Amino acid sequence: QLVQSTFFPPAEGVMLPTGSFSNRVAFITGGGTGLGRAMTSTLSQLGAQCVIASRKLDVLQQTAEEISSQTGNKVHAVECDVRDPQAVARCVERMETLTGLPDVIINNAAGNFVCPSERLSPNAWRSITDIVLNGTAFVTLELGKRLIQSRKGASFLAITTIYAESGSGFVVPSASAKAGVEALYKSLAAEWGRYGHRFNIIQPGPIRTKGAFSRLDPTGAFEKAMISRIPTGRLGKPAEIANLAAFVSSDYATWMSGAVIRLDGGEYVSMAGEFNELRRVTPDQWKMMEAMIRNTRGS
Numbered sequence: 001q002l003v004q005s006t007f008f009p010p011a012e013g014v015m016l017p018t019g020s021f022s023n024r025v026a027f028i029t030g031g032g033t034g035l036g037r038a039m040t041s042t043l044s045q046l047g048a049q050c051v052i053a054s055r056k057l058d059v060l061q062q063t064a065e066e067i068s069s070q071t072g073n074k075v076h077a078v079e080c081d082v083r084d085p086q087a088v089a090r091c092v093e094r095m096e097t098l099t100g101l102p103d104v105i106i107n108n109a110a111g112n113f114v115c116p117s118e119r120l121s122p123n124a125w126r127s128i129t130d131i132v133l134n135g136t137a138f139v140t141l142e143l144g145k146r147l148i149q150s151r152k153g154a155s156f157l158a159i160t161t162i163y164a165e166s167g168s169g170f171v172v173p174s175a176s177a178k179a180g181v182e183a184l185y186k187s188l189a190a191e192w193g194r195y196g197h198r199f200n201i202i203q204p205g206p207i208r209t210k211g212a213f214s215r216l217d218p219t220g221a222f223e224k225a226m227i228s229r230i231p232t233g234r235l236g237k238p239a240e241i242a243n244l245a246a247f248v249s250s251d252y253a254t255w256m257s258g259a260v261i262r263l264d265g266g267e268y269v270s271m272a273g274e275f276n277e278l279r280r281v282t283p284d285q286w287k288m289m290e291a292m293i294r295n296t297r298g299s
């Protein structure tokens, strides 16, 4: 952490009023671990009945039991590989039986690893883009069609990343797929408002989770450099994403659709600004540089 992080301590308590999601059903892909688990915990604390879905049923079941026992609200675990549209259909059918169709859908499941692009096999490319882009599309289309048929409105949220906008070397399948997810959600925000559906996007900056850090910085060698470029001087916390996700999915945000919200401690603009390296210039150096600039005559 950098010194300035003391100005920006994370508030990790649940932000919205108790009961904000009473009588609501939330469906969260990848809800067993990391940020998905944090979002499930927050929505459950706020009264939602949650359904979490991913490949590892044992992980989902353990998370579901832990959260339900803390909040008193049911969390259902449903096995689902989002890459398989038939598995997605079966998962949604199971959810309809358990809870009915959801009010809140969070497409959070993802796969990623750092790799020079020249080392990627076709299957490596397929593996990431299938989880991130096709998985999000299969879940969104399956639920969207059933919600439209039932004339039920819903809030859809996708978790992308700050480099969905800029692109990034060494995570090219993820960058390409996340950019596709953003195009999908912005497009559907325009098309499906008429059915009562909102579509929004959160782009998190770096937040320590086992899933992300073990695949993106396996040796830990890059963490210090990453924190040094974040103006708020620290990594994000899962609860910070969870509070934002709860707000975006709540009745306090019914006028929000098609929004792309970056929550990254300022990392994106910090990396983008051409002159931001001048942060390293000391006051004495500034005196000298200013004198040089002022003494310049003509062009």
Ligand SMILES: CCCCC/C=C\C/C=C\C/C=C\C=C\C(=O)SCCNC(=O)CCNC(=O)[C@H](O)C(C)(C)COP(=O)(O)OP(=O)(O)OC[C@H]1O[C@@H](n2cnc3c(N)ncnc32)[C@H](O)[C@@H]1OP(=O)(O)O
Pocket: 110, 111, 112, 113, 114, 115, 119, 120, 121, 122, 123, 124, 125, 127, 128, 161, 174, 205, 206, 207, 211, 212, 213, 215, 216, 217, 222, 223, 226
């Ligand atoms: C400057 C550095 C900064 C440091 C940054 C630190 C922190 C993070 C900061 C910001 C994060 C920003 C964005 C984060 C986005 C995320 O999405 S993080 C979430 C990550 N979570 C996961 O990935 C969880 C799920 N992942 C998985 O299950 C697996 O990792 C996988 C995605 C590979 C899918 O598993 P599975 O379906 O079992 O696939 P296979 O093992 O069969 O592999 C499929 C093909 O892919 C090839 N492959 C696998 N790993 C690699 C690798 N490391 N390098 C190259 N290729 C790989 C594998 O060989 C298979 O291909 P072939 O069949 O061999 O051709």
Ligand SMILES: NC(=O)C1=CN([C@@H]2O[C@H](COP(=O)(O)OP(=O)(O)OC[C@H]3O[C@@H](n4cnc5c(N)ncnc54)[C@H](OP(=O)(O)O)[C@@H]3O)[C@@H](O)[C@H]2O)C=CC1
Pocket: 029, 030, 031, 032, 033, 034, 035, 036, 053, 054, 055, 056, 057, 059, 080, 081, 082, 083, 107, 108, 109, 110, 111, 131, 135, 159, 160, 161, 162, 203, 204, 205, 206, 207, 208, 209, 210, 211, 212, 213
């Ligand atoms: N942590 C960070 O710094 C950042 C994370 N993000 C995004 O946040 C989200 C959560 O990531 P994070 O919590 O860090 O990482 P995790 O690895 O903990 O979360 C990924 C989840 O996706 C699930 N998943 C993976 N493949 C599939 C599949 N084929 N079908 C269904 N579920 C699947 C995994 O469960 P299972 O293995 O059981 O299938 C896991 O629960 C992702 O969208 C990621 O891109 C974005 C920017 C920064």
